Amino acid sequence: MEINGLLAAGIYDWPVISQISWLLGKVMNGIYNVLDAIGINNIGVSIIIFTIIVYTLLIPLTIKQQKFSKMQSVMTPEIRKIQKKYEGKRDQASMLKQQEEMNAVYDKYGTKMSSGCLPSLIQMLFLFGLYPVVQNIPRYVDKVHDVYMPLVEKIQSVAGSQAIMEKIGEASPVLMSADSYDYSKANTLVEALYKFQDATWNTLVDRIPQVESLVNSTRDQIDNLNQFLGVNIGAHPWNLLMDALRDFSIIGIILAVIIPVLAGLTQFISVKLSQAGSSSMMDDKDNPMAGSMKTMMYTMPLISVVFGFTLPAGLGLYWVASAAVRCVQQLAINKYLSKKSVEDIIAENQKKMKKKIEKKGTSAKEINRMATTSTRNVGNSSRSGKSQAEKDEKIRRAQEMAKNAKPGSLTAKANLVSRYNSGQKTDSSDQTASEKKGKK
DSSP, rough: OOHHHHHHGGGGSSSHHHHHHHHHHHHHHHHHHHHHHHHHHHHHHHHHHHHHHHHHHHHHHHHHHHHHHHHHHHHHHHHHHHHHTTTTTSHHHHHHHHHHHHHHHHHHOOOOOGGGGGHHHHHHHHHOOOOOOOHTTTOHHHHHHHHHHHHHHHHHHHHHHHHHHHHHHHHHTTTOOOSSTTTTTTTHHHHHHHHHOHHHHHHHHHHOOGGGHHHHHHHHHHHHEEETTETTTSOOOHHHHHHHHHHTOOHHHHHHHHHHHHHHHHHHHHHHHHHGGGGHHHHHHOOOHHHHHHHHHHHHHHHHHHHHHHHHHHHHHHHHHHHHHHHHHHHHHHHHTEEEOOHHHHHHHHHHHHHHHHHTOHHHHHHHHTTOOOOTTTHHHHHHOSSSSHHHHHHHHHHHHTOOOTTTTTHHHHHHHHHHHHHEEEEHHHHHHHHHHOOO
């Protein structure tokens, strides 16, 4: 399914993602207004600054994720050893023991199973929320939205225009079905018009000739806003490439392919740098994650190139900017983490875990036990699940409860039998002792 299809399906109207998009949209609108105030009316520049700001805000999550990746190179052999130990065992007892032993490994290193997933999940939510802002600038940037309004008002004043717009909107490149979008609303028309390409504009003029003059003036304004280093970021690079090939324009070909190629190249460098801290894991042939990471290194750039050609160049520019920002950030993060040994990261994690546990009221003795647990012996200790001291304490409490048992209860009767047996043993032992004394 194409990304535009996902948008049509309403995936970006989901809770949380829509709220994140709204928040990021406010940031984008603010950036555009500031640039407009200093005379820079350019969507491409706004996208680049917007991308830099958003990815800067995500740096703490990126560092946390990279720390976890670095620790994985140490934890993975122990985790795999436990998994191998219980390989093929699917009974509940074995699965519980395996879980206990794996938790002990994470406790020892002061981390959790979710430590690597949570930052990735939060980043993913932000990126899902970021995409519609870049994909549909007029929805979030008021001044770009206002450029389309005179044309929209003119279209709405023409009889039968709604059915015409619905028909145009269902086809490529708009792909906004009337089943999912209400073409009687001005905002829907603005969103559809923002996706128009040259052929789509011509179709609109053919179907509604009354709007030709406004179409021309609107296209001129939008083209000026979308021009970035000679590339119209509102156009699809594939269409630009086809036009350049027809005209035998070398410059046109270069401008058409530059953004998709840069998107793939910067994506490759970004993935390569992000995996630099996990080189030992990448070299481990027995680690299933190594193969996945190597595959991602080559497939992600290719996907970026394909999307860079088939989607508006503005999205390709965003991918180039985001990958470039990640490369710079990753170089800084790798330099920062190179000064930290795995032992330092473990010590930091254990310190943080100690504070969290102390807030919950866990004793210092238990904290120290988790910090110094040896995973080589964890299987033995987990079989009982309790220390000897805990067992003795449980027996003592049971004995105390037995002494205070209610008369007539099973416990009281058991005590009576126990005392009888104890007394009988005492009498027999006294008798034996007296017999021995008589023989002497």
